[in-house]
Amino acid sequence: MAETTDAQSLTTLIVDDEPLAVERIQVICAEIDATRVVGTASDGAAALRLAEKLSPDLVLLDMTMPELDGLAVARRLAEHENPPAVIFVTAHDHFAVEAFDLEAIDYVLKPVSAERLERAIERALRHSGSRSGSDDIGRSDSQWLDELWVPHRSELLRIAIDEVHQIDAERDYVRLHVGDPSGPPEASRTYLLLQTIAGLEARLDPDRFIRIHRSTILRRDTIRGLRHDGLGVWSAELQNGEALRIGRTYLSKVKAMAGR
The missing domain is CATH 3.40.50.2300 (Response regulator)
Structure with a gap:
């Protein structure tokens, strides 16, 4: 230094x-x-x-x-x-x-x-x-998360919340998918964080993220469209071509995002 x-x-x-x-x-x-x-x-x-x-x-x-x-x-x-x-x-x-x-x-x-x-x-x-010279001591007034710390090898990494495009529940953990949302799923980096999906959802800006299933949260701008698969079943089509099923509990909120 x-x-x-x-x-x-x-x-x-x-x-x-x-x-x-x-x-x-x-x-x-x-x-x-x-x-x-x-x-x-x-x-x-x-x-x-x-x-x-x-x-x-x-x-x-x-x-x-x-x-x-x-x-x-x-x-x-x-x-x-x-x-x-x-x-x-x-x-x-x-x-x-x-x-x-x-x-x-x-x-x-x-x-x-x-x-x-x-x-x-x-x-x-x-x-x-x-x-220095600031009265607000540099603290954010936002109630929503801007970044997360995740364990990686022998340290913790800071990840900007805008880098996260998908969050999956895995028991008491969540798996964060980080990287280019338009690339193949296997190209994303993933990290496990000890946090329930419900607890993390409460900290995420609902204008930027939406829960589509009890096990899945998506960044809104990664959703390319909605697809009706019949018998009341809908899926969210992602930028990378993947389709994820929308849970019935969350369907009305997802449709409201699309103005339906």
């Missing part, structure tokens, strides 16, 4: 109940010009006390801690007049949706690599720069 000035560095609080994890993150941060560690805490209550006293720009926050966990700490920090940026550093990938709801900057999986943490801190630095 290129050297940064003091004005560009982020005062940083490290919160983790594992001393070795704190030590490792401190060592990594010492090599990153954009951070200046001003304190460490081993539990959520201590983290909140230090955050109140030190007003850090950035909190590197473990997710699972006794009594007050990382999500609870992040919610309390968000209530501050000038809340710090939060990067979750955790061994568990299944809290990503909750972390996203709290507008965390990033979600880094343990064991932490120097390169991965540096990328997350660079994102926090850009976020800090975009907030």
Whole structure:
């Protein structure tokens, strides 16, 4: 990373109940010009006390801690007049949706690599720069999701919601289809996310996505047309030529989209 000035560095609080994890993150941060560690805490209550006293720009926050966990700490920090940026550093990938709801900057999986943490801190630095001089602290007023974090290998990827063209239910998970909706289905990249399809549907903009079946949500602009297959059965024809059956429960809403 290129050297940064003091004005560009982020005062940083490290919160983790594992001393070795704190030590490792401190060592990594010492090599990153954009951070200046001003304190460490081993539990959520201590983290909140230090955050109140030190007003850090950035909190590197473990997710699972006794009594007050990382999500609870992040919610309390968000209530501050000038809340710090939060990067979750955790061994568990299944809290990503909750972390996203709290507008965390990033979600880094343990064991932490120097390169991965540096990328997350660079994102926090850009976020800090975009907030300077702004009264709205850079937070979106939209109630709908703009992006998702999905587990992939040893990290989590950010995926813009506009890149997702189909969502399929797989028990307690959803499978996200990402890529060119006009290409063959096998050309799409897919990712599993621990989230029910009903829970995800509630977070999606209904002007951009529509549920056509208990197991399927489609991005509206990928639907080329509707086809009547007889006996009251309808299908949605997609840009790639595929046809997906429309569930009876969802048929009236899909027809209303087409002005029928």
